[in-house]
Amino acid sequence: MSTPPAEQTTSGKRRQRLGEDERREQIVRAAIDVVAEEGFAAASVTRIAKRAGISKGLVFHYFADKGDVMEQTLKATAVTIREAVAADLDLTAPVTEVIRAAIRRAAALSSTHSKELNALNQITQNLRTPDGAPRLDLTAYEDTYQAQEALFRRGQDEGSLRHFDTRVMAITYQGAIDMMLAYFEAHPNTDLDRYADALADILLVGMAKHPEKVENPEIPKPGR
């Protein structure tokens, strides 16, 4: 999943023949790279094709138009990220532990999926229908929100979490994670592990019924 910095991802062969799926992946990969590195506006088809090491025409062979490329890229990236977060996350563990672990995982994404995250955000916010309406608003987060709400409700049912509006909490929770990642992007010197723990503390104190049980004991608070 890592990407070499070079223009041509694949070996220098000409007229390389690939299966449909490999090609699509290759193009999506290039789209992510270009969007992440140069911005949505600079992600022209020409640029993407060059990055993928293929011709411009071929892109249109596999995608209806540029919007299609972006949409597919978005979808694929969302799946990738979701899987990365969900991987080896024991959802049957106590809810507070699940939450803390999930925040840590999300923080870890910064190093493993930085480009994907960046591209995902940019495409989400910029992709529009021809008439100017956003093609994807936060509706796209719906699945995520529902999964988180389910988790929160389990916690509430089990008695480990307080009573609160699960939808508002899901949005806040997701926002807190997104901001953490964005903040790290802008301030790469930040100690992400500590940030993640501090964030977990804040959120869990806000959610948990017995906050004292969930506070992270390992990392001493800065003020003391």
Add this chain to the structure above:
Amino acid sequence: MSTPPAEQTTSGKRRQRLGEDERREQIVRAAIDVVAEEGFAAASVTRIAKRAGISKGLVFHYFADKGDVMEQTLKATAVTIREAVAADLDLTAPVTEVIRAAIRRAAALSSTHSKELNALNQITQNLRTPDGAPRLDLTAYEDTYQAQEALFRRGQDEGSLRHFDTRVMAITYQGAIDMMLAYFEAHPNTDLDRYADALADILLVGMAKHPEKVENPEIPKPGR
């Protein structure tokens, strides 16, 4: 402060003569409208000029180039928003009250400054230097973060707030508010007042030393 949806704001007069400041404002206004309604990518100078009811050339009479238009628009909008949030916010009140009031004010922005918020976000995230690097990252939020940290520290000193990483909290807090506004944009049916209170509850429980004192008693929780 509201804008009519029509293309030509003013009457059909030819060669209307305006002072420098009025024109600049008019153009900035049009830029906000176009960006908010049609997206950053669609906000061409042509489009903005048409929206303002003036000729393309005039835009360049008042702004160095398109980037300048966007930058000025960004700055002006940031000021507008900041003022709107700060207006009649009694910063000397007890910290927890200040926080709850600020969240309510922010929520209120949705109805009064929806376009400004939208445009502000889009421009922030898309404006780049000619070489592709983001022209403004979260660094722009620095002032806001510091103001909020100061508030939090006062609360901690006064004993009304728990001990927590103020920087992480500022980022989370700001993110929670941004997400609230974004969520409302995508789901306009949401009862924002209730959302704001639920959010205040969540955040204050996470922050306050005596959460029971800050929970909003008026609004029954949705989950019963």
Add this chain to the structure above:
Amino acid sequence: MSTPPAEQTTSGKRRQRLGEDERREQIVRAAIDVVAEEGFAAASVTRIAKRAGISKGLVFHYFADKGDVMEQTLKATAVTIREAVAADLDLTAPVTEVIRAAIRRAAALSSTHSKELNALNQITQNLRTPDGAPRLDLTAYEDTYQAQEALFRRGQDEGSLRHFDTRVMAITYQGAIDMMLAYFEAHPNTDLDRYADALADILLVGMAKHPEKVENPEIPKPGR
């Protein structure tokens, strides 16, 4: 090498496909024509493309920008002209004969390469770097000057030419030829052959050690 005056050189076919070199030549050709006929200032890319019978965009497919078009045109034309002058010029002949022959050849260019000469001059004098400085001053003539100086020195060594400043003479000589061509451009009725011979007489009398030997006996002087 001649060009029809019509706009569209080729038949009305759509999407005519050409090799890279043919296209470049075609565009350069069109650039020469437009510059020569309508002046450097009027030689917009639009105008050039229309003259070549292709789309504007295609020009940028083969040239980096307008400056590049002009630069390439300049280079190509310089080569063309140089070759035309040098062709079947016996450089081993006695120096005075070489000079007279070269002047005649140059005069002949008026009928064969009139446009090229004109375009060459205009581009040389008008092409500037983005910051306004001339991109090519007389430095470009350096090669020519040196070749001529070498010729003059040979004549001096062999005893057929007088002693004189070879650099000044080279500049004067080249200037005399350029003026001849420019004069003919403005006064097309001039008898160029006679002009060339008269010029050769003047120059050779100024250069030669034994002028009487070089005066052209065939053409009677106008005054007598």
Add this chain to the structure above:
Amino acid sequence: MSTPPAEQTTSGKRRQRLGEDERREQIVRAAIDVVAEEGFAAASVTRIAKRAGISKGLVFHYFADKGDVMEQTLKATAVTIREAVAADLDLTAPVTEVIRAAIRRAAALSSTHSKELNALNQITQNLRTPDGAPRLDLTAYEDTYQAQEALFRRGQDEGSLRHFDTRVMAITYQGAIDMMLAYFEAHPNTDLDRYADALADILLVGMAKHPEKVENPEIPKPGR
């Protein structure tokens, strides 16, 4: 007649009221400066007005259009130069001396009228009628040519000059001078006085009946 490097030629007064002629001169002066320093293409009306320290509109008050500005500038400059060359040139002196003196005077122009020369050339070569035809070809030199031919004929009648085509000589002579000035522009290190003498030698040897009498004895030839 010299120009300060500053933008505003005149004192910083606003709404300065000037007579028609002063204004015209002021604008022409600015046009010369801009054309000479930044090139014909960069000499926009805006640029010229700014240089003159007046408003754009005023230029059109005194000149019909941009072409008119250039044409007037051209005419005025031509007169200036002609006068500068003719000044204290004793036309009754022996012809060969007149010629040598004229060449020296011309060389001197480089230091006194460099801008004027440069602007003159650029305007001459670029100014066109709306349909693309040169507005001024060498026809403009006609007066000069005739004056020089008259001089040459006098020399021939008096027996000091050989027989040659006076028109061809006039063109060559003028070209030699123009090239000298252009060469100096490109190679400012050149010793112009020596160049002028070397040129005079070359031309006079070509023209004079008794060349030995006219060669400049003061300056030793470079090659010894």
Add this chain to the structure above:
DNA sequence: CATGAATGAGACTTCATTCAT
């Protein structure tokens, strides 16, 4: 007389998309 705001045409350039090869 003088200013500079305002316009509109046109310049250069990029880019999504098509299509001959």
Add this chain to the structure above:
DNA sequence: GATGAATGAAGTCTCATTCAT
């Protein structure tokens, strides 16, 4: 399947020129 030549629309920006003040 794959290429890249070719197009046309649109975008940014400049500039001569007009005109209200």
